[in-house]
Amino acid sequence: MTTTADERHPATDELRLVKVLGALADPVRVAIVRTLAGLGESPCVELRRAAELTIGQPTFSHHQRVLREAGVLRERVQGAQRIVSLRGEDLDACFPGLLTAVLATHPDQVR
Template sequence: MVPHHPARDQIELANVLSALGNPMRLTIVRVLAETGERPCGQVGTYLGEGISKSTLTHHWRVLRDAGVIWQQPAGRENLLTLRKEDLDDRFPGLLDSVVAGIGDLAPGGPARRAPRTGR
Protein backbone atom coordinates (compact mmCIF):
# COMPACT_ATOMS: atom_id res chain seq x y z
CA MET A 1 0.00 0.00 0.00
CA VAL A 2 1.34 3.41 -0.99
CA PRO A 3 1.02 5.98 1.81
CA HIS A 4 -0.92 9.18 1.14
CA HIS A 5 1.14 12.36 1.22
CA PRO A 6 -0.83 15.50 0.40
CA ALA A 7 0.74 17.85 -2.11
CA ARG A 8 2.13 21.07 -0.64
CA ASP A 9 -0.88 23.12 -1.74
CA GLN A 10 -3.26 20.55 -0.22
CA ILE A 11 -1.85 20.81 3.32
CA GLU A 12 -4.55 22.40 5.46
CA LEU A 13 -3.92 24.28 8.70
CA ALA A 14 -6.78 22.55 10.53
CA ASN A 15 -5.31 19.12 9.73
CA VAL A 16 -1.81 20.14 10.79
CA LEU A 17 -3.03 21.61 14.08
CA SER A 18 -5.19 18.56 14.75
CA ALA A 19 -2.22 16.24 14.12
CA LEU A 20 -0.04 18.32 16.44
CA GLY A 21 -2.66 18.24 19.19
CA ASN A 22 -1.26 15.02 20.67
CA PRO A 23 1.78 14.95 23.01
CA MET A 24 3.21 11.82 21.40
CA ARG A 25 3.01 13.34 17.92
CA LEU A 26 4.59 16.55 19.23
CA THR A 27 7.51 14.47 20.49
CA ILE A 28 7.82 12.83 17.07
CA VAL A 29 7.94 16.27 15.44
CA ARG A 30 10.54 17.46 17.95
CA VAL A 31 12.72 14.37 17.33
CA LEU A 32 12.61 14.91 13.57
CA ALA A 33 13.23 18.66 13.90
CA GLU A 34 16.31 18.07 16.05
CA THR A 35 17.77 14.94 14.46
CA GLY A 36 16.59 14.98 10.85
CA GLU A 37 15.43 11.95 8.88
CA ARG A 38 15.14 8.81 11.00
CA PRO A 39 13.83 5.27 10.65
CA CYS A 40 10.51 4.72 12.41
CA GLY A 41 12.11 2.39 14.96
CA GLN A 42 14.64 5.01 16.07
CA VAL A 43 11.98 7.68 16.48
CA GLY A 44 9.91 5.24 18.54
CA THR A 45 12.72 4.95 21.12
CA TYR A 46 12.15 8.60 22.12
CA LEU A 47 8.54 7.85 23.00
CA GLY A 48 9.20 5.45 25.85
CA GLU A 49 8.71 1.77 26.52
CA GLY A 50 5.55 -0.23 26.03
CA ILE A 51 4.13 1.59 23.01
CA SER A 52 2.75 -0.92 20.52
CA LYS A 53 3.70 -0.91 16.86
CA SER A 54 0.05 -0.36 15.96
CA THR A 55 -0.04 2.80 18.10
CA LEU A 56 3.13 4.10 16.47
CA THR A 57 1.73 3.28 13.02
CA HIS A 58 -1.39 5.26 13.85
CA HIS A 59 0.66 8.32 14.84
CA TRP A 60 2.84 8.09 11.71
CA ARG A 61 -0.35 7.93 9.59
CA VAL A 62 -1.96 10.95 11.25
CA LEU A 63 1.19 13.05 10.79
CA ARG A 64 1.68 11.84 7.21
CA ASP A 65 -1.93 12.40 6.15
CA ALA A 66 -1.87 15.93 7.62
CA GLY A 67 1.26 16.75 5.62
CA VAL A 68 3.59 17.08 8.62
CA ILE A 69 5.97 14.22 7.69
CA TRP A 70 7.16 12.24 4.70
CA GLN A 71 7.18 8.47 5.21
CA GLN A 72 9.28 6.64 2.64
CA PRO A 73 10.12 2.92 2.47
CA ALA A 74 13.81 2.10 2.84
CA GLY A 75 14.46 -1.63 2.92
CA ARG A 76 12.64 -3.19 5.87
CA GLU A 77 11.96 0.17 7.54
CA ASN A 78 10.25 3.43 6.75
CA LEU A 79 12.15 6.68 6.96
CA LEU A 80 10.39 9.64 8.55
CA THR A 81 11.23 13.18 7.50
CA LEU A 82 9.68 16.42 8.70
CA ARG A 83 8.13 18.40 5.84
CA LYS A 84 9.64 21.65 7.13
CA GLU A 85 10.02 23.33 3.75
CA ASP A 86 6.42 22.56 2.76
CA LEU A 87 5.03 23.66 6.12
CA ASP A 88 7.12 26.84 6.15
CA ASP A 89 5.87 27.67 2.66
CA ARG A 90 2.22 27.15 3.62
CA PHE A 91 2.31 28.50 7.19
CA PRO A 92 5.44 30.62 7.77
CA GLY A 93 6.81 30.32 11.31
CA LEU A 94 4.24 27.76 12.49
CA LEU A 95 6.58 24.80 12.75
CA ASP A 96 9.36 26.81 14.39
CA SER A 97 6.89 28.14 16.96
CA VAL A 98 5.52 24.68 17.70
CA VAL A 99 8.99 23.14 18.08
CA ALA A 100 10.14 26.03 20.29
CA GLY A 101 7.11 25.51 22.52
CA ILE A 102 7.81 21.85 23.14
CA GLY A 103 9.98 21.03 26.17
CA ASP A 104 13.50 19.70 25.84
CA LEU A 105 13.77 16.42 24.00
CA ALA A 106 14.00 13.46 26.34
CA PRO A 107 13.19 9.76 25.97
CA GLY A 108 9.68 9.16 27.19
CA GLY A 109 8.21 12.36 25.81
CA PRO A 110 8.60 16.08 26.02
CA ALA A 111 10.00 17.39 29.26
CA ARG A 112 7.71 19.55 31.32
CA ARG A 113 8.79 23.14 31.65
CA ALA A 114 8.62 24.88 34.99
CA PRO A 115 5.83 27.43 35.17
CA ARG A 116 6.86 31.04 34.64
CA THR A 117 6.79 33.34 37.57
CA GLY A 118 5.75 36.95 37.13
CA ARG A 119 8.73 39.26 37.48
Protein backbone atom coordinates in the same frame (compact mmCIF):
# COMPACT_ATOMS: atom_id res chain seq x y z
CA MET B 1 16.56 0.38 -4.05
CA THR B 2 14.72 3.45 -2.78
CA THR B 3 11.13 4.19 -3.64
CA THR B 4 8.95 7.12 -2.70
CA ALA B 5 5.33 7.02 -1.69
CA ASP B 6 4.22 10.54 -2.61
CA GLU B 7 0.68 9.32 -3.13
CA ARG B 8 0.49 8.80 0.63
CA HIS B 9 1.25 12.45 1.37
CA PRO B 10 -0.80 15.54 0.58
CA ALA B 11 0.85 17.82 -1.97
CA THR B 12 2.14 21.11 -0.59
CA ASP B 13 -0.81 23.03 -2.04
CA GLU B 14 -3.17 20.55 -0.35
CA LEU B 15 -1.88 21.19 3.18
CA ARG B 16 -4.63 22.57 5.42
CA LEU B 17 -4.02 24.41 8.67
CA VAL B 18 -6.84 22.66 10.54
CA LYS B 19 -5.44 19.22 9.62
CA VAL B 20 -1.90 20.19 10.58
CA LEU B 21 -3.01 21.74 13.88
CA GLY B 22 -5.18 18.70 14.60
CA ALA B 23 -2.20 16.42 14.04
CA LEU B 24 -0.09 18.56 16.37
CA ALA B 25 -2.79 18.65 19.06
CA ASP B 26 -1.47 15.54 20.77
CA PRO B 27 1.56 15.48 23.10
CA VAL B 28 2.78 12.17 21.66
CA ARG B 29 2.77 13.56 18.14
CA VAL B 30 4.53 16.74 19.24
CA ALA B 31 7.19 14.52 20.88
CA ILE B 32 7.59 12.64 17.60
CA VAL B 33 7.98 15.91 15.68
CA ARG B 34 10.51 17.26 18.20
CA THR B 35 12.55 14.07 18.06
CA LEU B 36 12.50 13.99 14.29
CA ALA B 37 13.55 17.65 14.13
CA GLY B 38 16.66 16.65 16.08
CA LEU B 39 17.38 13.57 13.99
CA GLY B 40 16.65 15.05 10.56
CA GLU B 41 15.62 11.74 9.03
CA SER B 42 15.15 8.40 10.71
CA PRO B 43 13.96 4.85 10.19
CA CYS B 44 10.63 4.40 12.00
CA VAL B 45 12.09 1.88 14.46
CA GLU B 46 14.88 4.25 15.52
CA LEU B 47 12.50 7.21 15.73
CA ARG B 48 10.27 5.35 18.17
CA ARG B 49 13.28 4.47 20.31
CA ALA B 50 14.74 7.99 20.18
CA ALA B 51 11.41 9.58 21.16
CA GLU B 52 11.46 7.50 24.37
CA LEU B 53 7.71 6.99 24.27
CA THR B 54 5.98 4.41 26.45
CA ILE B 55 3.48 3.39 23.80
CA GLY B 56 3.21 0.22 21.76
CA GLN B 57 4.17 -0.11 18.11
CA PRO B 58 0.56 -0.05 16.83
CA THR B 59 -0.14 3.19 18.71
CA PHE B 60 3.11 4.73 17.47
CA SER B 61 2.20 3.76 13.90
CA HIS B 62 -1.21 5.41 14.32
CA HIS B 63 0.36 8.68 15.48
CA GLN B 64 2.87 8.55 12.64
CA ARG B 65 0.07 7.99 10.11
CA VAL B 66 -1.90 10.98 11.46
CA LEU B 67 1.19 13.19 11.07
CA ARG B 68 1.89 11.86 7.57
CA GLU B 69 -1.69 12.27 6.35
CA ALA B 70 -1.77 15.85 7.68
CA GLY B 71 1.42 16.62 5.76
CA VAL B 72 3.72 17.06 8.74
CA LEU B 73 5.89 14.02 7.94
CA ARG B 74 7.16 12.46 4.75
CA GLU B 75 7.77 8.73 4.57
CA ARG B 76 9.78 6.81 2.01
CA VAL B 77 10.57 3.15 1.69
CA GLN B 78 14.19 2.05 1.57
CA GLY B 79 14.52 -1.70 1.37
CA ALA B 80 12.57 -3.13 4.30
CA GLN B 81 12.64 0.15 6.25
CA ARG B 82 10.37 3.15 6.27
CA ILE B 83 12.38 6.36 6.55
CA VAL B 84 10.60 9.37 8.04
CA SER B 85 11.44 13.08 7.81
CA LEU B 86 9.74 16.37 8.65
CA ARG B 87 8.25 18.38 5.81
CA GLY B 88 9.71 21.56 7.27
CA GLU B 89 10.09 23.45 3.99
CA ASP B 90 6.54 22.61 2.91
CA LEU B 91 5.09 23.60 6.28
CA ASP B 92 7.06 26.86 6.32
CA ALA B 93 5.89 27.67 2.79
CA CYS B 94 2.23 27.23 3.76
CA PHE B 95 2.29 28.28 7.42
CA PRO B 96 5.36 30.45 8.08
CA GLY B 97 6.70 30.08 11.60
CA LEU B 98 4.31 27.32 12.69
CA LEU B 99 6.89 24.54 12.96
CA THR B 100 9.39 26.92 14.59
CA ALA B 101 6.77 27.87 17.20
CA VAL B 102 5.91 24.23 17.91
CA LEU B 103 9.57 23.30 18.33
CA ALA B 104 10.24 26.34 20.55
CA THR B 105 7.39 25.53 22.93
CA HIS B 106 8.53 24.14 26.28
CA PRO B 107 7.53 20.46 26.63
CA ASP B 108 5.56 21.21 29.82
CA GLN B 109 3.31 23.54 27.82
CA VAL B 110 2.38 20.76 25.42
CA ARG B 111 0.67 18.50 27.96
